[in-house]
Amino acid sequence: MSGMILFLVGVVTLAGIYAILAMILNLEAGWAGMWDLGLAGLVAVGGYVFIITTQTTHEDVVFAPGWPMWAGVIAGSLASGIAALIIGIPSLRVRGEYFLITTLAFAEVIRQLSINLGTITRGTVGFNQFSRPFEGVVSGSAYRWFLLAMVWVIVLLVYLLMRRLGHSPYGRLLRGFRDNDPVARSLGKHTNRQRIQTFVLAGLMYGAVAPLYVWFIRTVTPSLFTAEVTFVTWTALVIGGIASFRGPVIGAAILLIVTEAAALAQGLGEMAVVLASVRFIVLGLVLILVMRFRPEGLAKERDAFARASRRVEA
């Protein structure tokens, strides 16, 4: 029974991590209209820079300064922000669908680099021995609860931040030029600058939350940051309701619980491969059905922003 509970704790924790990723994606894609298919790459940069700068157990790398954790988080965040800047500037010169593909391309390049630059990243072996925050204080299985709480506190903080951003004039302008860039420019808005700022902000945030993912999975390998992370985040956002506030969180919760439920009977030996595959089948079916019957997702944008004029009058 306790194995089941710990399993559920894990699922809810992972749901929280994806909720955060989906909220960040909602900012850049849902509100600013930048269809980022490369977020896994930005998370990878943050995760790797974090682990490289903070770990002290593995000696066979070129660079292992052993910084304190908070410094590693900042380093990872900055690195992802810079990566976003490098990716964003050329990508924004190409329009619409091309942005999708160039971001995907960059993510794949980052993943290949993480495999091949073994002297820095330890290649496909990666890092698997490192300490996590407060491990001395909270021990054993209680740590999973601690991690769960930490993740969901951050979910709340990010949610509050997104509400502030969404309801601001900045957020309003994003949703404006997302749908009609020429009109925005004809009013004097420098829309490309706003896009780059948003993309870099998203990068900084992906990098800052990457350590959560690292602490949850407890290893850092290139296979952690495949396109699957990107697609699951997108699915969560799309199901939950793109461009709303609650959508990303709802979508992540539903998606993770539904797909991980298939892994419940994990101990059944030869069924394991089938069940791992069932996860993908369920993921695919959910996405297809939501697109078919409720393409705007569960939480709608128009409900999220209804009666905006009253907020100023208050």
Add this chain to the structure above:
Amino acid sequence: MQNIIFGLVTGSILAIATVGFSMIRQTEGFINIAHGQLLTLGAFLGYFFVATVEMNVFLAGLAAMVLVGLIGVLLAIVVFRPVAKSGPLAQLFTSIGLAYLLFGLIRVIFGANVTFFPTGFGSRLDLGPVNVTVGEILIVVVAAVVVGLLALFLTQTRLGTWIRATASNPELARLRGIPVNRVSYAVWFVASALAGLAGVMVGLIGNVHSELGWTQILIILAAAVLGGLGSIYGVLAAGLLLGLAMDLSALIIPTSYRTVVAFGVLILGLLLRPQGLFAAKGRREA
């Protein structure tokens, strides 16, 4: 020199896969991520027909092609048609969902292991300065033949002309009385069959495994965008170019960087010419 041959082979396969992908983008208006899974399906079906049913390789390839073509049409009717009214992004996400669904199904049916085509095409020949396998020659020849047939089909037949008209201007085509539904089914069949054929080819020179779809769709996307989503010839050229780039680069850098090279070429290409190398008039972005 040897690498040029490899490049041509890779490029031919990529070109075949991407032409189908590009046709869907042109006539149906969205990016179909599930195209990679149709390729994988073709590879597994080809393997199945050769290894289990013990068909002759050519027949197996043909059977796989036709079967994948039909499956493509079925998927178009059941999965994509109902979502068409919600726009290209909804269709894109539907295709991602379908890709996962097919991926899961393929793993369940065919297993997650890696297999090889049990054929005798590994015998090597020496042609002057290069050393090729019969399989490799076969692939390039078949690819060329198929492309030739496709070109003839598109230019000389009525259905082909209708397809080209719909690809360049769907609204006008409809107004002119072209049976857009029939054209749509034809395009799905041809595009999917081509994906299936590419899968069989991949199986012939490499191995067959369930992850094929994901790695292939990335390079297909690169070739499609580089070729300029609107032009069939552009896409063919881009496919060959990327194939050559990927294999020639193996001379200087580790082969694990192949996809990186493909994307590097893509990014470079887009920076120089944001609309793709051979962009035809095609659809105009609003």
Add this chain to the structure above:
Amino acid sequence: MSAPILEVRGVTKLFGGVAAVDGVDMAIEPGSITAVIGPNGAGKTSLFNVVTGFEEPTDGTIEFQGDEVTGSQPWQIAQKGLVRSFQTPTGFPALSVWENLMVGGSDAGSESLWAALITGWRGAEAATNQRARRLLEDLDLWEMRDTLLADLSPGDIKLVDFARQLMAEPVMLLLDEPASGVDPRSIQRLSGLIRQVRDEGVTVLVIDHNIGFVVGIADRIHVMSLGKVISSGTPDQVVKDPTVIEIYLGRSA
């Protein structure tokens, strides 16, 4: 005669081998209402696009309020006070009427990421809201302020478009087909609004097919055909010009 507020000199725009705009010279007097008319394909919208920075001219110069703006970005030109409308009115469909106007009236400071994260926006928003409220009440749109633009009728969308442009406090307005698809009674109202705006000091340049509408409000009309300006003058002069009559003979506007 005061200095022209907008001066177009020798502007040409080639698309492939075709000259959409062919050596056009135009000088707009401040505080006037000028119209550019001509059949489809005459190059009117292309001229607008070049003047407002959405296209780069192949040749020629454009000066606005004495500053050269040839080849500048649309947002730069708009910030100087030259605001344009678009032929197909769609505005910001996911935003409400009120939000559409607020976007038009907000400055870069309050819309910045910095303001959103750190400094806040309450003060500037309150001021912009005052203006938006007044404008919406004047146009009888206040009741509909929370309706999404996508849910409005095309006629109302055009009205909101116009209001949004006014929120940007333009020095000069370029209106692209403001009367198309608008019923005759609303055209009266539109004409009234344009005159009102001019009386408040805004220069207006209008493109339209509707000769009646144009003749009713314009001080000066330029007629374009095949990329060139073929006739200029007061409405009376232009309407009687034989070259103009020939252009419109047999073509329904």
